[in-house]
Amino acid sequence: MHVRRLRGRTAPWIEQKRLKSGMARLVLKFGGTSVADLERIRNVARHVKREVDAGHEVAVVVSAMAGQTNRLVELCREAAPLHDAREYDAVVASGEQVTSGLLAIVLQEMGVNARSWQGWQVPMKTDENHGAARIREIDGSFMSERLAQGQVAVLAGFQGISPDNRISTLGRGGSDTSAVAIAAAIKADRCDIYTDVDGVYTTDPRIVPKAQRLDRVSFEEMLEMASLGAKVLQVRSVEMAMVHGVRTFVRSSFDDPDAPQNDENGTPIGTLICDEDELVEQQVVTGIAYAKDEAQISLRDVADKPGVAETVFGPLADASINVDMIVQNISPDGKTTDITFTVPEADYERAKKVLEDNRTEIGFQNMEGATDVVKVSVIGIGMRSHAGVAAQCFRGLASKGINIRAITTSEIKISVLIDSAYAELAVRTLHSLYGLDG
Amino acid sequence: MHVRRLRGRTAPWIEQKRLKSGMARLVLKFGGTSVADLERIRNVARHVKREVDAGHEVAVVVSAMAGQTNRLVELCREAAPLHDAREYDAVVASGEQVTSGLLAIVLQEMGVNARSWQGWQVPMKTDENHGAARIREIDGSFMSERLAQGQVAVLAGFQGISPDNRISTLGRGGSDTSAVAIAAAIKADRCDIYTDVDGVYTTDPRIVPKAQRLDRVSFEEMLEMASLGAKVLQVRSVEMAMVHGVRTFVRSSFDDPDAPQNDENGTPIGTLICDEDELVEQQVVTGIAYAKDEAQISLRDVADKPGVAETVFGPLADASINVDMIVQNISPDGKTTDITFTVPEADYERAKKVLEDNRTEIGFQNMEGATDVVKVSVIGIGMRSHAGVAAQCFRGLASKGINIRAITTSEIKISVLIDSAYAELAVRTLHSLYGLDG
Structure with a gap:
């Protein structure tokens, strides 16, 4: 449908x-x-x-x-x-x-x-x-x-x-x-x-x-x-x-x-x-989008203290680097945290340099990154009133063996960051999964 | 000089x-x-x-x-x-x-x-x-x-x-x-x-x-x-x-x-x-100019009565045709006149048609024309106070066997209409005659 x-x-x-x-x-x-x-x-x-x-x-x-x-x-x-x-x-x-x-x-x-x-x-x-x-x-x-x-x-x-x-x-x-x-x-x-x-x-x-x-x-x-x-x-x-x-x-x-x-x-x-208001019939999912020009940066073992996000993203903003997905997890020991985010691929090297220059202030152990990533998004105004849309997405990708590097969600969108090799497979899978095929 | x-x-x-x-x-x-x-x-x-x-x-x-x-x-x-x-x-x-x-x-x-x-x-x-x-x-x-x-x-x-x-x-x-x-x-x-x-x-x-x-x-x-x-x-x-x-x-x-x-x-x-006032030394003749894109039209045996010029040039002006040299001579019998003038070569055919359309009003016997003509001009602010400049010009051209079709003069300019075949000869002759060669 x-x-x-x-x-x-x-x-x-x-x-x-x-x-x-x-x-x-x-x-x-x-x-x-x-x-x-x-x-x-x-x-x-x-x-x-x-x-x-x-x-x-x-x-x-x-x-x-x-x-x-x-x-x-x-x-x-x-x-x-x-x-x-x-x-x-x-x-x-x-x-x-x-x-x-x-x-x-x-x-x-x-x-x-x-x-x-x-x-x-x-x-x-x-x-x-x-x-x-x-x-x-x-x-x-x-x-x-x-x-x-x-x-x-x-x-x-x-x-x-x-x-x-x-x-x-x-x-x-x-x-x-x-x-x-x-x-x-x-x-x-x-x-x-x-x-x-x-x-x-x-x-x-x-x-x-x-x-x-x-x-x-x-x-x-x-x-x-x-x-x-x-x-x-x-x-x-x-x-x-x-x-x-x-x-x-x-x-x-x-x-x-x-x-x-x-x-x-x-x-x-x-x-x-x-x-x-002019939409005739609200479907849960309207479309599947993807963005290939993303790059991922992960900072490991950052001291988990108030204001750490500012020490990371302040210098990037000052350098006019647009940060998109941001994911922060507390590490098992509860004392440090891992921060993952994406920047435009064109700004990748510059972003890494900015972070390296601010290493002391941020206090991370090591920095990892990847440019061979793609962001795939499921978009639909109807998902505001429908539960389970995200779970369906993760299940669908897992069934094809696609590993999710990061997830962010908004009211009408679910975005996942995956290896770019899986981009087409992911888009096709989700397109079919949400009934968008003709 | x-x-x-x-x-x-x-x-x-x-x-x-x-x-x-x-x-x-x-x-x-x-x-x-x-x-x-x-x-x-x-x-x-x-x-x-x-x-x-x-x-x-x-x-x-x-x-x-x-x-x-x-x-x-x-x-x-x-x-x-x-x-x-x-x-x-x-x-x-x-x-x-x-x-x-x-x-x-x-x-x-x-x-x-x-x-x-x-x-x-x-x-x-x-x-x-x-x-x-x-x-x-x-x-x-x-x-x-x-x-x-x-x-x-x-x-x-x-x-x-x-x-x-x-x-x-x-x-x-x-x-x-x-x-x-x-x-x-x-x-x-x-x-x-x-x-x-x-x-x-x-x-x-x-x-x-x-x-x-x-x-x-x-x-x-x-x-x-x-x-x-x-x-x-x-x-x-x-x-x-x-x-x-x-x-x-x-x-x-x-x-x-x-x-x-x-x-x-x-x-x-x-x-x-x-x-x-800023000219240091006023010479009689400053330069020799020529214009090749001229065409000549002559109306023969036009009734010599008041207002005849208006019947010729009024319609041409209405057609936005720019008339340049105008020469009018009384014919030997004193009853008719010949009118010669030049128009831009590009307007030649159009000008002839305008005149033909107004033939009755103008009352000319026949119309002649030529496009293989050139206007050569002697220019110099000093000729205002020097007599004989024009006579010198006519004499110089005559000595080379160049026939003058029409002449007009202004305070600082003498223009002659000649066959275009003689254009270069005329310009060189006059340039030398008035001492403009280096």
Whole structure:
């Protein structure tokens, strides 16, 4: 059994808020591969036109043409390996500027009233953290006015304007965040993320061919999946969607824009990320995620005294190393403790050095580590009200002889750290175990 | 004898206004070939650093990297042959945005305090004539403040902001105009145009190897030369320099930035375009220019009555066809007249059609035309006070058997229209005749 396929339902659920009036306000977001050349930009324009012809108000958010951002980033690196982030932003944001103008031209050519908007024109106000700025405030009133007049807004994604009147960018992948933020600002009924996959799956289809596309998933579940490496949506955009309640629909941009948008059951082809309340049927487990770029560090025989965790994790935080799973056990003699945790694989050597440098303060006997580990997670909002989900997981992995190095759990997630050699086996086993195979 | 070489002078004339304080405010402008790649941008940065190290306040205006503007223009054309000029501007202006950021990065890497400025950040306010906007007003106060604090301003050329808060561009070659305009706004002592030639010559050195670089030329003379096809500077930028009295120095960007900037006589290597008062020695003739992209149209036996010129040139003006030389002669019988004029070669067929469509109103007997013509001009501010310059020209051409199709003159210019086969011969003859050979 797979979850949340709305078989038997015939009425599409989209635009439910404004369905009665027949009109909705939509934000459509297209990534770099969807606007890689003019042929694809024309395909994007046909998607936009379809929504306009259906009577909707449409704002579009575009990324730079595929390859352009890399070209511009490389130019900055060549100019100086360490460069002023404000200048980097001015250079790199030009990619989205180009795409926004081109899409507006193509839309006009199709008879659609459209104009481009740069981040500073909206304005999309961010903080001063150039290169990875956070959106502070968007005045959507002017754009809303134009939308209400029937003009399509084509927004250059990924960029805003900082407090010192300079161009800022939101960091790589920031166009998703732009789209969700503008959707919140203009009170859009839905934010459609057009991407190179047709939705969010119960797990990675490359590992489990039986993986099913989810029709709906809650913000909380998506957040766990995104942060665990299901790279459909940037984590920040999901956080923002959750905070502002922006219903976000992930769908393929490569579909024929004129083909039916719903499947044979009348269900739109894609995945709606929405509030828990909109989920039709709560399943216990929604998906299985995994993250390969983890590394494990274990400190043995640490003196078990108050404040020891701080001596370990304080210096790591100071070095901007993100610690994920943390497990602490009391040793048999009750006087020392073992601490195990994970860090991003890229920070592994640096983390070990930081700990070695602080060996005296921490007082551990020896340090062990491994990079050939993988974190596998079972995610489901339904497990909040279902006991035994974790036990089922451990039993299932044990039955295949998979050793668990560490375990952490949250309200809607169980994560286990295992040897990376067992990654695929573990994912397939759990996917089947929780009834996610088709 | 060639004109205006300041041989024997040892004191350089540059920065004369602020020379006593040792500090000047300069605008340096670099075109697309000068910033074509990072190596050349580094060379540009060294030119900038030399001026900064000399104690000057420096604002730099840059074009897009060579080839980028064409790439962007082509993308717009592919998007739609007829496209919204506002969107074209957003797309095309991104090229200068990239260069301004990169140069700022490279300057910072060299230890020079620098930042990029986009047109909308200055702001460089233009009219709403997108694609070929004219500068209306520049508030240079904020930039001046930064310059006075020792920060180099790197301005994206060619662009501004229109009254509706959209990006505007000044038309191809507009970076020269940006540079002169910003020089006027920040009251710069001089605007240095770094280009792929080392100055303005008495004529095209490809035709006359003995052509001499001019040390100085007046605004008026430069205007005539620029509009006649000496493509060193955009005509609009010279007009603007003249109106605002911006001393403009044309020089090569490919020189070694650390080599001596003056020749063996202490004269800066380049050409200063300045007010007539600054010319050291007024020569009669300064240069010989030619324009090949002209076409001639002659209307025969037009009824010689009041208002006939209006019936000819009114419709051409309505069709935005630029008419240049106009010659009208009364025919022997005194009842009809012949009208000859030139139009840009690109508009030749269109002009003939406009005239044919208005044949009844104009009332001409027949129309003749030719595209294999060239306009050769003798230019010199000194001819205002010297008689016989024109007669000398006609005599010189006649001695070589060159037939003159039409003649027009202004205060400082004599232009003749001749068969294009004689173009080089005519230019060489006149260059020698007025003593311009070295």
